[in-house]
Amino acid sequence: MAEGLLGEKRPLAGFLDADGIRDSTDALRDAFAAEPGVRVLHTFAAKAASLIPVLRLLAASGMGCEVASPGELRLAIEAGFLPARIVLDSPAKTRDELRLALALGVAVNADSFGELRRIEELHSPGSASLLGLRVNPQVGGGSIGAMSTATATSKFGVALRDPGAREQVVRAFAERPWLTRLHAHVGSQGCSLELIASGIAETYRLAEEINERLGTRRVTGIDIGGGLPVNFADDEVRPAFAEYVAALRAAAPGIFDGHYDLVTEFGRSLLAKNGFIAARVEYTKQAGGRRIALTHAGAQIATRTVFMPDAWPLRVGAFDGNGSPRSGPPMVQDIAGPCCFAGDIVAHARELPELREGDFVTLYDTGAYYFSTPWAYNSLPRPAVYGFAGETGGMRFAPVRDPQSLDSVAEESGLAHADALAQLRGRT
Incomplete structure (x- = not known):
């Protein structure tokens, strides 16, 4: 108020703690760094704060960026993220969106078999894009239904427990050598660490199954999404990123053995x-x-x-x-x-x-x-x-x-x- 940023003529404003944002990204990196030999690309979910100065601060802090629309992709590029550190997710990507992402070398997670077929039409061997498939482990929902993305009827990903779906996923990887990543996101606010970890564990087991059945390490990366819930009751930061990593280790210890490159997509937990x-x-x-x-x-x-x-x-x-x-x-x-x-x-x-x-x-x-x-x-x-x-x-x-x-x-x-x-x- 002394600076004139608030007053009768400026009755509303939002404020962001730049040092706090840096501290949060450091806490995320430190939590995963405790697992030796793991290669992780930490991306920020742009939808959580779609403001270019915020995204540029995160890029300068070593983060990548997860985007879910043409607008968010534009913001990420303007903020200075290298295409190789951007991941495109969304359930309704157009051909033009996919063409641009593939031309730039942005990683893409297909949300359905239909999208896989569309990528196959557009993909060229010269593209630097890492390509994955989002799956829905169908492990259930949390306390906020709208924030739970691994329910039986979620609109996201390939529903793994539907009849024949798992076999279709294996076949999709067998038929497409350029498909090398699995992606899952269980949900965010209202979802427990145990629920999130169970969904990632199911995805890890699927990666192991695909590689075993194909006789090669076709799946080389797992995008484990984000979703760490935020404590809105008081000032304490809980759960911490270290607790999240501990829950993952308990549910799927093999995910940290160095065989898979990992991608995270945290948003709310870094900024709220x-x-x-x-x-x-x-x-x-x-x-x-x-x-x-x-x-x-x-x-x-x-x-x-x-x-x-x-x-x-x-x-x-x-x-x-x-x-x-x-x-x-x-x-x-x-x-x-x-x-x-x-x-x-x-x-x-x-x-x-x-x-x-x-x-x-x-x-x-x-x-x-x-x-x-x-x-x-x-x-x-x-x-x-x-x-x-x-x-x-x-x-x-x-x-x-x-x-x-x-x-x-x-x-x-x-x-x-x-x-x-x-x-x-x-x-x-």
């Missing part, structure tokens, strides 16, 4: 605790005996929390208009957002010091998915995002994304074609 949202309290009111603080942080930047509050609860901090922590006896309050529907509440019945007009609230653990991928409901402009790093005597800040202007909102809403529909003439 390294960011927060700050939003101004514009008004307060009473309704039915409940205190309501109306802020500028709602469903447009906390979409999952608003629509699934029990699955995605957020901790809230209360600060006065100068940025100092609010004090005083706790009062039950709803923290509401600016969106024009009744359910736009980011925190229900929270006990906080009494909030007043001009105060600020913080939503913690929102460094991934929240302000980086806003929802354009009510044509609310995207908030500014800033990075920060500590230094002796204070903090340094840097812009990550400028606040969206109303001119930009109008342009994205078809301003250049304003008269197009009015000028259409119906048939007579």
